[in-house]
Amino acid sequence: MAFPFRICAAPMAGISNRAFREIVREFGADLAYGEMISARALGYGNRRTWELMDIEGEQSPRLVQISGSEAHFVAAAAEAAAMLGAQYIDLNMGCPAPKVARNNEGCMLMRQPELAAKLVSAARSAGLPVSCKFRAGWDDTSRNAVDFARRMAAAGASFLAVHGRTRQQFYSGKADWSVIRAVKQAVDIPVVGNGDIFSAADALSMLEETGCDGVMVGRGMLGNPWLFAEIRAVLRGEAAPARPTAAEIAAVALRHLRRHIARSVYWYQQREGESPATAAAGESLAIRSLRGHLGWYTKGLRNSAQLRQRINQAESLAEIEALFAVFASAGTASSAAARIEADN
Ligand SMILES: Cc1cc2nc3c(=O)[nH]c(=O)nc-3n(C[C@H](O)[C@H](O)[C@H](O)COP(=O)(O)O)c2cc1C
Structure with a gap:
C-alpha cells in the first residue's frame, strides 16, 4: 500500500494542539502530529500532560508523540494513548532542548541507539504502529542518522521522520536534505523528510531530491495552514490556489x-x-x-x-x-x- 501520509504537519510543542491539528487537517495535511507528551510526566499522573494529549473523539488519523527514555514509562504512555484512541505512536528522538537532553530524552537518544531501539520495542507493546522522529545526528562529528535509522527499523519502527539538522544546530542554518535521501536509501520502511519547507515548491523539491515518501512542515505552517492546500494542489500537478484574502x-x-x-x-x-x-x-x-x-x-x-x-x-x-x-x-x-x- 502506498504510504498514506504524504503531507505531514510537524509536532510542535505549544502549537500543534487539538484545535491546530483540526485546522491543518482541513487544509490538507494527511497527518497532524500531536505535540510532545512526556512519558514520565504522564506516568506521574501530571494532569496537564494528560490534557495535552487531547485526542479523544478526534478525527483520524490520530498520532501521539511521546518523549521518554525509560522503557516502562514509554510503554505505559503508549498504552494510555492507545486507550484514549491513538492510532499511531511516535517517539521523539530529535528534540534539542537542554531540559529534554538532561532527562536523557529527545536527541540524546541518537547517542544511545540501543536504548532508543528498546524504547521502540517498549512502545510497540501497546499494539500500535510506532514511528520515530530524529535528526541528522548530535553534531557534525556524529552524523549517525543512517545507522540510527537502520537500527530503529530493525527494532520494528513502521516509519521514520528525519529532520536534516543536527542537535547542535537547533533550528539554525540550513537543513541538509541529503541526510533524508541517505536514510531513505538505507531502510525499507517509509521515510518522511523534514526541514525548511516554506512553500509548495520546497515540498516538491524535497520529494524529488530525496525520494522521501512524505514531507513534514514545521515552522512554515505557523499562521499559514494554506500551505497544506498549496502543497496538495502542486503534488497533484495542479496550480496552487490563490493566496487567502x-x-x-x-x-x-x-x-x-x-x-x-x-x-x-x-x-x-x-x-x-x-x-x-x-x-x-x-x-x-x-x-x-x-x-x-x-x-x-x-x-x-x-x-x-x-x-x-x-x-x-x-x-x-x-x-x-x-x-x-x-x-x-x-x-x-x-x-x-x-x-x-x-x-x-
Ligand atoms: C516551537 C517548536 C516546537 C517544536 N516542538 C517539537 C515537538 O514537540 N516534537 C518534535 O519532534 N519536534 C518539535 N519541533 C521540531 C519540528 O517538529 C521540526 O522538526 C523543525 O521545526 C524543523 O522543521 P521546519 O524547518 O519545517 O520548521 C519543534 C520546533 C519548534 C520550532
Missing part, C-alpha cells in the same frame, strides 16, 4: 481561536466544575496561549504590527473578533513569498 485569514484565525477556547474551557471545567467563572477562566487561558499564533496569521499583511500589538492586549474573544473584523475589511493578502520574507 485578509477576510479569509481572519475567518481561519478566529475559527482556530474559537476551537482552542472550546478545548480550554472543556478541560478547565473538567478540573474546576462548570460555571460562568470557569468558562471565562478557560477562555482567558486559551487567548493568552494563542496570542503568538494569532499574530503569525497576520504577518506580512497591511497594518499587522499594530493589530498584533492590540491582539496581545485583548482579554476576550469578543475583543479579538472586533479586531479581526476591522483587519478583514481593511487589509489585503500579500504573496506567500512576502509573508515568509516578513517572517524572517
Whole structure:
C-alpha cells in the first residue's frame, strides 16, 4: 500500500494542539502530529500532560508523540494513548532542548541507539504502529542518522521522520536534505523528510531530491495552514490556489481561536466544575496561549504590527473578533513569498 501520509504537519510543542491539528487537517495535511507528551510526566499522573494529549473523539488519523527514555514509562504512555484512541505512536528522538537532553530524552537518544531501539520495542507493546522522529545526528562529528535509522527499523519502527539538522544546530542554518535521501536509501520502511519547507515548491523539491515518501512542515505552517492546500494542489500537478484574502485569514484565525477556547474551557471545567467563572477562566487561558499564533496569521499583511500589538492586549474573544473584523475589511493578502520574507 502506498504510504498514506504524504503531507505531514510537524509536532510542535505549544502549537500543534487539538484545535491546530483540526485546522491543518482541513487544509490538507494527511497527518497532524500531536505535540510532545512526556512519558514520565504522564506516568506521574501530571494532569496537564494528560490534557495535552487531547485526542479523544478526534478525527483520524490520530498520532501521539511521546518523549521518554525509560522503557516502562514509554510503554505505559503508549498504552494510555492507545486507550484514549491513538492510532499511531511516535517517539521523539530529535528534540534539542537542554531540559529534554538532561532527562536523557529527545536527541540524546541518537547517542544511545540501543536504548532508543528498546524504547521502540517498549512502545510497540501497546499494539500500535510506532514511528520515530530524529535528526541528522548530535553534531557534525556524529552524523549517525543512517545507522540510527537502520537500527530503529530493525527494532520494528513502521516509519521514520528525519529532520536534516543536527542537535547542535537547533533550528539554525540550513537543513541538509541529503541526510533524508541517505536514510531513505538505507531502510525499507517509509521515510518522511523534514526541514525548511516554506512553500509548495520546497515540498516538491524535497520529494524529488530525496525520494522521501512524505514531507513534514514545521515552522512554515505557523499562521499559514494554506500551505497544506498549496502543497496538495502542486503534488497533484495542479496550480496552487490563490493566496487567502485578509477576510479569509481572519475567518481561519478566529475559527482556530474559537476551537482552542472550546478545548480550554472543556478541560478547565473538567478540573474546576462548570460555571460562568470557569468558562471565562478557560477562555482567558486559551487567548493568552494563542496570542503568538494569532499574530503569525497576520504577518506580512497591511497594518499587522499594530493589530498584533492590540491582539496581545485583548482579554476576550469578543475583543479579538472586533479586531479581526476591522483587519478583514481593511487589509489585503500579500504573496506567500512576502509573508515568509516578513517572517524572517
Ligand atoms: C516551537 C517548536 C516546537 C517544536 N516542538 C517539537 C515537538 O514537540 N516534537 C518534535 O519532534 N519536534 C518539535 N519541533 C521540531 C519540528 O517538529 C521540526 O522538526 C523543525 O521545526 C524543523 O522543521 P521546519 O524547518 O519545517 O520548521 C519543534 C520546533 C519548534 C520550532
